[in-house]
Amino acid sequence: MTATKTHCPYCALQCGMEIGPGLTITPRTDIPANASGALCQKGWTAGELLTNGERLTSPLLHGEPVEWDVALDYVASRLSAIRSEHGPDAVAVFGGGGLTNEKAYSLGKFARVALGTSQIDYNGRFCMSSAAAASLKAFGMDRGMPFPITDLADADVVLLAGGNVAETMPPFVRHLTGPRMIVIDPRRTQTAKLAWLHLQPTPGTDLALALGMLHLAIADELVDEAYVAARTTGFDEVRTSLASWWPERVERITGVPVHQMRQAVRALAAVGKAYILTGRGAEQHSKGTDTVSAFINLALALGLPGVHGSGYGCVTGQGNGQGGREHGQKADQLPGYRKIDDPAAREHVAGVWGVPAADIPGPGRSAYELLDALGTPGGPRALMLFGSNPIISAPAAEHVAERIAALDLLVTCDFVMSETAALADVVFPVTQWAEESGTMTNLEGRVLLRRRAVAPPEGVRSDLDVIAALSERLGHHFETEPVRVFDELRRASQGGPADYSGITYERIADETGVFWPCPSTEHPGTPRPFLDSFATPDGRARFVPVQHRPPAEEIDADYPVYLSTGRVLAHYQSGAQTRRIAALVQAAPEPFVELHPDLAEQLDIAPGDVVRVSSRRGESKAVARISDAIRRDTVFMPFHWEGANRLTNPALDPTSRMPEFKICAVRVERDS
Amino acid sequence: MRLVVVGNGMAGSRLVSEVRTRDPHMKITILGAETCQPYNRVLLSNVLAGSSRPEQVRLLDASWYESHDVTAAFGSTVAHIDRETRHVVTEDGRREPYDLLVLATGSDAIVPPIPGVERAIPFRTLDDCERIMDSADQAHAAGQRAVVIGGGLLGIEAARGLAGRGLPVTLVHLAGHLMERQLDVEAGEVLGETLAGLGVDIRTGVSAAGVEADGVRLTDGELIEGDLVILACGVRPVTKLAAEAGLEVRRGVVVDDELRTDDPSIFAIGECAEHAGTVYGLVAPAWEQATVAADVITGGKALYRGSRLVTRLKAKSVELAAMGETQLGEEHAEVVRFSHRARGTYRKLVIRDGRLVGAILLGESDAVGTLTQLFDRGGPLPGDRAGLLFPGLSSAPVADSPTLIPDAAKICQCNNVTKGQIRACWEAGARDVAGVAAATRATTGCGTCRDAVEGIVGWLCEQEGISV
Structure with missing residues (x-):
């Protein structure tokens, strides 16, 4: 076997790697994200899951291994029966941001064409939907980072609001060694420790902080007036709205001293090249969209977006978090990042799909609303789940488990027995990264090629095969070869905002990735789409006036401590993959509750004690870790294990429908 | 439901937008005596200092009222409340019917009854501010001086602002030290020293007897020279309208926890209102009151319990930040203090029953945000008081000399590599970072541990050299 060039199965950085004989993994040096040959421990150990005996290799029907045809016939007939009894929307589809573009595309088409349901959404809703919504409002287009990652290294200052890249995507840090880093995070994370300036706000107050910083930029006359006049609209209204957010008021809300805010703003404004980046910490709130809008407003006022060497970007998290939101597995979208309620978009996609536009259903429920409706009167009765583990990853997880239990039919496609797969009526064993080909679009908007390096175990098929086999039983023909699916995706995306029509597998291989939009095979791709104009009708970026508001749930006498959730380096998402890899389990064996020494003293908690954390939605136990890296009023729990999300609050952002993962009120006690 | 709001300042305009957010349909009329859009009074000091332009302090755009279906009349002074027929009557004869009425008439600058006081400019409104700026520019051009009467918050901000414009300023203050309501004696003195260093001449314990053409005459006969004289002698709630309507008025218009006066259809908020014996002169309480009143007016349940x-x-x-009861002595509270006058630093915590009830922070401090929140929330304080005054003290970085790092310490976070593993790797023959990286993958993630790994390998090599 010769070495196969592919990419890491985990985060949105999509580090290049080669898989050689004996499944040895070697970093590639031709992919800019990790061109220095970097990989984190997750990447180095990714191959273990190919062989370590945790794989599902046979379809399971009510827990018993069965032949593929038996399982497929069963599912198709149950889907048909449920659909004819309760209507097409009684069948729902839930996808994932780790699926290839080809799978995401096929899944959207499967829902709308083969099942005829509007009820499809995906876990990317829990990821970057707030940033996407804010970018769409401001720039008319959402391409996470509208510039190559390598541009960051030349910046003078990078502000990272609510992101911990040193743990979530370590090789990212190699692009940040040049700039001064300003990190906004309630915790002194590994990333914050690298920062020139760390602002440590109260959880849930990033929006106020951004407003205070823009107020200071205006008061101290740091606004780039020429840029604002030439490239934006709406600044006057925003300027007026900021009169209410003077820095001393913001200090009282956020706990960030005024002089630190001023230091940050001056650093951003004083230099030629600066970036503002947001991560989940700023976004996963019931006001995440407005928070991102506030940071974009700050970036626009300082004249950063759409300028070579400066800008705003969202640090997308999941492996295909960017591509996954472009091709139709989102409730309100059609391929090419088109809107499902846009008549022209419907006509175009219907033409590619060979169906009347009128047959394409309208927008469906968002991810949490979909899960919340399962098994309720008027809600879906069957759920097809691909590449997601909502029992662990959805907010108010116990409630979600109850809803899933109320289904008539749960079908999952997975390659290990995840917590959610364990509840399924039918489990289809599917291929994983190294066993399949397909494209992934990384956090830069660079379309990359994942290549099949090894044959899947016997009995395992691709999600594309599952979709096609079920569609065939329901009377529709679907492609199963990734390259043919991609060719169809190219046609479907043609003319849309995320236009892939000029991208081919050959080009991706030759050019080590192609940036969308790429409207023709002669087009070079678009690394920096906003240099000349933004994707709005008049080409100008929009300032969006926003106001701070408190989190959906504030601390009180009964629940006096904030809980924030997040990641640890050794694990990925719900941990279904990484908790099955020995070296990663050794590095991070169990969930924990991180708390400040003062809070620990007050609660009589010692390191290693088992701590019970309760919220209005559930309770969870984990081991105490005591650290002054966290605020006194906040505890932190990683969400890679069952537990943290039993506590989290499903309050939704009104625009993005993002749940408020990052803050809720809890009570913390030593478990006696 | 017809809501009429009298007063378009910070309290009244806030209330209107809070009500509109809750109820898109209520008929709302706001009558304001000032002719301009509501503006943020807090920022007037910045305007005076030149760090904000007047147009940057308006709270709402002129178009806001129409686009939010609010009837607004500026320059419209209310003369009379007809409680019998539930109307307000303006000076120009307009009769506006109401079901609910909110008084947000604010307060007026106190003008001391001394001869020549009409030569002085009070510092209260945006108009005042613009007059002061014009005069200050002329005075500066003519090489003249300014005097500020009143050493409270506003007087100090005015004096600092004028000094920042290059004008020599003398601040005269009746009490023995500056901001005597918020600060103890030492803090007041340190503040005075800081201001002196910025060009503000401070005279405390003196009383102005009159304003003359060339300065302020003190009661002891001394003349403080100044061609421009600013008054910042405090404010008085505007209550005439309420008093004439027969509502209960003490220092302010008396309201209950729902911000209602003794007429249940009339509310009062902001600086004209008196709640539980207190009249507040800051914007935060006024906005808290506006929020509660908006809840009550739109049918919600909310109670105002006073503000910190x-x-x-x-x-x-x-x-400078000052909060709560800053003057309590050791006999009544636990007091923690740090003073370094040469640097203009003074920090004081006042603690009772393990909770922060007051604090003064003078001089730049990273503690200000945390202490403000501990004061606001009234939560229990940690035992380590020093850590509160000096954040970061307890989290000083530990020595990372290769000798001192324990073997179990994680050196490479990205690949979970300990010092012990690096040592083992060295013992197995690796003599440089590349060798360690090949064996352990240390340094191959984010790369920030490279120096640490290099240090450990170098130290091990050195040890070897010594032993050989």
């Missing part, structure tokens, strides 16, 4: 007061001076190069 945090005073934050807005004066360039003078960092």
Whole structure:
């Protein structure tokens, strides 16, 4: 076997790697994200899951291994029966941001064409939907980072609001060694420790902080007036709205001293090249969209977006978090990042799909609303789940488990027995990264090629095969070869905002990735789409006036401590993959509750004690870790294990429908 | 439901937008005596200091009222409340019917009854501010001086602002030290020293007897020279309208926990209102009251229980926060103090029953945000008081000399590599970072541990050299 060039199965950085004989993994040096040959421990150990005996290799029907045809016939007939009894929307589809573009595309088409349901959404809703919504409002287009990652290294200052890249995507840090880093995070994370300036706000107050910083930029006359006049609209209204957010008021809300805010703003404004980046910490709130809008407003006022060497970007998290939101597995979208309620978009996609536009259903429920409706009167009765583990990853997880239990039919496609797969009526064993080909679009908007390096175990098929086999039983023909699916995706995306029509597998291989939009095979791709104009009708970026508001749930006498959730380096998402890899389990064996020494003293908690954390939605136990890296009023729990999300609050952002993962009120006690 | 709001300042305009957010349909009329859009009074000091332009302090755009279906009349002074027929009557004869009425008439600057006081300019409104700026520019051009009467928050901000415009300023103050309501004696003195260093001449314990053409005459006969004289002698609630309508008025218009006066259809909020014996002169309480009143007016349940007061001076190069009961002595409370007058630093915590009830922070401090929140929330304080005054003290970085790092310490976070593993790797023959990286993958993630790994390998090699 010769070495196969592919990419890491985990985060949105999509580090290049080669898989050689004996499944040895070697970093590639031709992919800019990790061109220095970097990989984190997750990447180095990714191959273990190919062989370590945790794989599902046979379809399971009510827990018993069965032949593929038996399982497929069963599912198709149950889907048909449920659909004819309760209507097409009684069948729902839930996808994932780790699926290839080809799978995401096929899944959207499967829902709308083969099942005829509007009820499809995906876990990317829990990821970057707030940033996407804010970018769409401001720039008319959402391409996470509208510039190559390598541009960051030349910046003078990078502000990272609510992101911990040193743990979530370590090789990212190699692009940040040049700039001064300003990190906004309630915790002194590994990333914050690298920062020139760390602002440590109260959880849930990033929006106020951004407003205070823009107020200071205006008061101290740091606004780039020429840029604002030439490239934006709406600044006057925003300027007026900021009169209410003077820095001393913001200090009282956020706990960030005024002089630190001023230091940050001056650093951003004083230099030629600066970036503002947001991560989940700023976004996963019931006001995440407005928070991102506030940071974009700050970036626009300082004249950063759409300028070579400066800008705003969202640090997308999941492996295909960017591509996954472009091709139709989102409730309100059609391929090419088109809107499902846009008549022209419907006509175009219907033409590619060979169906009347009128047959394409309208927008469906968002991810949490979909899960919340399962098994309720008027809600879906069957759920097809691909590449997601909502029992662990959805907010108010116990409630979600109850809803899933109320289904008539749960079908999952997975390659290990995840917590959610364990509840399924039918489990289809599917291929994983190294066993399949397909494209992934990384956090830069660079379309990359994942290549099949090894044959899947016997009995395992691709999600594309599952979709096609079920569609065939329901009377529709679907492609199963990734390259043919991609060719169809190219046609479907043609003319849309995320236009892939000029991208081919050959080009991706030759050019080590192609940036969308790429409207023709002669087009070079678009690394920096906003240099000349933004994707709005008049080409100008929009300032969006926003106001701070408190989190959906504030601390009180009964629940006096904030809980924030997040990641640890050794694990990925719900941990279904990484908790099955020995070296990663050794590095991070169990969930924990991180708390400040003062809070620990007050609660009589010692390191290693088992701590019970309760919220209005559930309770969870984990081991105490005591650290002054966290605020006194906040505890932190990683969400890679069952537990943290039993506590989290499903309050939704009104625009993005993002749940408020990052803050809720809890009570913390030593478990006696 | 017809809501009429009298007063378009910070309280009244806030209330209107809070009500509109809750109820898109209520008929709302707002009558304001000032002719301009509502503006943020807190920022007037910045305007005076030149760090904000007048147009940058308006709270709502002129188009806001129409686009939010609110009837607004500016320059419209209410003369009379007809409680019998539920109307307000303006000076120009307009009769506006109401079901609910909110008084947000604010307060007026106190003008001391001394001869020549009409030569002085009070510092209260945006108009005042613009007059002062015009006069200050002329005075500066003519090489003249200014005098500010009153050493409270506003007087200090005004004096600092004028000094920042290059004008020599003398601040005269009746009490023995500056901001005597918020500060103890030492803090007041340290503040005075800081201001003196910024060009503000401070005279405390003196009383103005009159304003003359060339300065302020003190009661002891001394003349404080100044061609421009600013008054910042405090404010008085505007209650005439309420009193004439027969509502209960003490220092302010008396309201209950729903912000209702003794007429249940009339509310009062902001600086004209008196709640539980207190009249507040800061914006934060006024906005808290506006929020509660908006809830009550739109049919919600909410109660106002008083506000915790945090005073934050807005004066360039003078960092000052004062909150709560700052003057309690050791006999009544636990007091923690740090004073370094040469640097203009003074920090004081006043603690009772393990909770922060007051604090003064003078001089730049990273503690200000945390302490303000501990005061606001009234939560229990940690035992380590020093850590509160000096954040970061307890989290000083530990020595990372290769010798001192324990073997179990994680050196490479990205690949979970300990010092012990690096040592083992060295013992197995690796003599440089590349060798360690090949064996352990240390340094191959984010790369920030490279120096540490290099240090450990170098130290091990050195040890070897010594032993050989």
